[in-house]
Amino acid sequence: MFARVRGVVAGMLLGLAYSAHAHDPGLSVARLRMGDTQLSAHLTFARRDIEAIIPIDADGNGLVSAAEFATARPHLEKSGSGTIEIRIDAQRLGAETATVELDASDALHFRFAFVHTSGARISISVPVFAKLARGHRQYASVRDEQGDLVTERLLDAHSPAFDLPLTNVLAANNQAVIPGAAGNPRRIIAVQGSRWDTFSDYIREGVWHIWIGYDHILFLLSLLLPAVLRHVAGRWQPVTGFRVAFVEVFKIVTSFTLAHSITLSLAVLGLIALPSRIVESAIAASVLMAALNNLHPVCDARRWVMAFIFGLVHGLGFAGVLAELGLPQGSLLLALVGFNMGVELGQLAIVAVFLPVAYVLRQSLFYRRVAFSLGSVLIALLASVWLIERSLGMDLALAFAG
Numbered sequence: 475m476f477a478r479v480r481g482v483v484a485g486m487l488l489g490l491a492y493s494a495h496a497h498d499p500g501l502s503v504a505r506l507r508m509g510d511t512q513l514s515a516h517l518t519f520a521r522r523d524i525e526a527i528i529p530i531d532a533d534g535n536g537l538v539s540a541a542e543f544a545t546a547r548p549h550l551e552k553s554g555s556g557t558i559e560i561r562i563d564a565q566r567l568g569a570e571t572a573t574v575e576l577d578a579s580d581a582l583h584f585r586f587a588f589v590h591t592s593g594a595r596i597s598i599s600v601p602v603f604a605k606l607a608r609g610h611r612q613y614a615s616v617r618d619e620q621g622d623l624v625t626e627r628l629l630d631a632h633s634p635a636f637d638l639p640l641t642n643v644l645a646a647n648n649q650a651v652i653p654g655a656a657g658n659p660r661r662i663i664a665v666q667g668s669r670w671d672t673f674s675d676y677i678r679e680g681v682w683h684i685w686i687g688y689d690h691i692l693f694l695l696s697l698l699l700p701a702v703l704r705h706v707a708g709r710w711q712p713v714t715g716f717r718v719a720f721v722e723v724f725k726i727v728t729s730f731t732l733a734h735s736i737t738l739s740l741a742v743l744g745l746i747a748l749p750s751r752i753v754e755s756a757i758a759a760s761v762l763m764a765a766l767n768n769l770h771p772v773c774d775a776r777r778w779v780m781a782f783i784f785g786l787v788h789g790l791g792f793a794g795v796l797a798e799l800g801l802p803q804g805s806l807l808l809a810l811v812g813f814n815m816g817v818e819l820g821q822l823a824i825v826a827v828f829l830p831v832a833y834v835l836r837q838s839l840f841y842r843r844v845a846f847s848l849g850s851v852l853i854a855l856l857a858s859v860w861l862i863e864r865s866l867g868m869d870l871a872l873a874f875a876g
Contacts (some may be wrong), residue, residue: 500607504558504614504629505620506598513588517557521580527605528553530576543576557602562593562640592640593595599635611679626677673812680816681791682823687692689757689860690788691824692853696764697726697777698828699846702836704755705774710846713834719833725778727825733785734792735814741793742810751864753790758860760784765854768846792817 500523505516519540521530530546531538551572560567569586569611590596600612608631615626616638626637666851674701684690701722703710713719740746764780767773835841 475545494619495751499607499685500610501831502610502612504598504600504612506560506616507612507619508596509614509619511589511591514633515558515560515584515586517554517584517586519582519584520628521576523583523606523610524550524582525818526607528604536684537712538576538580542821550582550584551784557584557588557600559601560588560590562590562597563597565593565596570785594640595637596640597635597637599712600629601634602842603631603634608681611682628679649821673808676809676812677816677819680818681812681820681823682816683813684817684820686793689857690791692857693757693761693764693784693788694727694730694821694824696761696850697730697781698723698825698832700768700771700777701829701851702829702832703724703842703846705771710842717781719829719836722777723825723829726781727821729778729782729820730785730788731818732781734789734817737786738792738814739810741790746790748790752792753787753794755861755864756787757784758857762854762857762861765850765857768850769854824828 481790500520502523503518507514528546530542530550532542551574554572554574555569567588567590570589571585571587573585574582575585592808596613598616599605600614603610603612610630612629613626614629614636615764616624618624625636625638627633629636702713702719704713704718705711710727732858735744764784767777767780832845835845
């Protein structure tokens, strides 16, 4: 029976490892600018997201040569029109020009130019969601000819479109004014998405990111697994009361929250920046060290210290997500607070499920041998794979398959 349970747990964790590779939902950005008769659209996708639709890396070595991109370019330009759909009063606009570029960071840039006529409403939709990984999100913004923000949205497969009065956007272009205080004119821009919409969207994005952030979840679980145990004379024993476990979890979660909030804010404000490879590798290393600490305790009584130190690194990872989303400059603070709050809500949801179950099972052989010991071993193995892949910039699954 024990062997069967252990096999099930192992299978679940290995399945999670596979999911971490197979179901990264991705983030993209769409920036639109409208004039009286012209409309331009600039869409940015990670290459790996678009390759789910159109192969670009022909030899599968993880790098795209100039020849490979030249071969794929016609297909990208032809299919690129399907990444966005724009209608004026239900009439679809055809792109006058369409170009695609691949930059040094492996991001694909689609640029379109449209000519439009007058109408009552403009509708913008993202039909490509149906072909992208489940859970893909897109930050979309619309600006007038002078660059002033008209609206901004977070789109996904469940809400892939929005519309707004075209006359309001064009009125902004024409410097429409109304009397302000003391007769002074002030500019009017019709913002279809309120500040509360922005705030709530980024809360949802924060919750979503922590739930799909397998490395963040496993780091947190590695620290929480021993919260219902205590290390005495070289052995792990169950704690005597719920209060002891609760206080330990509170210290860990609070330290992690404080730390990643600090670096997330500093990174978003441009006060600190590290290459993505270094940050992602350090996050994998944090998961590995937290899991190994369960097997050979070095930092036992003060795991909250480990949570704080490595939480600083995880905050830089969260900042990378916000950078990909494209933070709205007009609502920077709201977006930052909303995303961070979403991360905390997602984190607390995990703790709320984990702690009562762990406390009830803490005295069982299943918890100590399977969930804690075997779980920590499997987390350490998975984190080791991540560390190798991220530090070397390779996919071990593809390497072994080749």
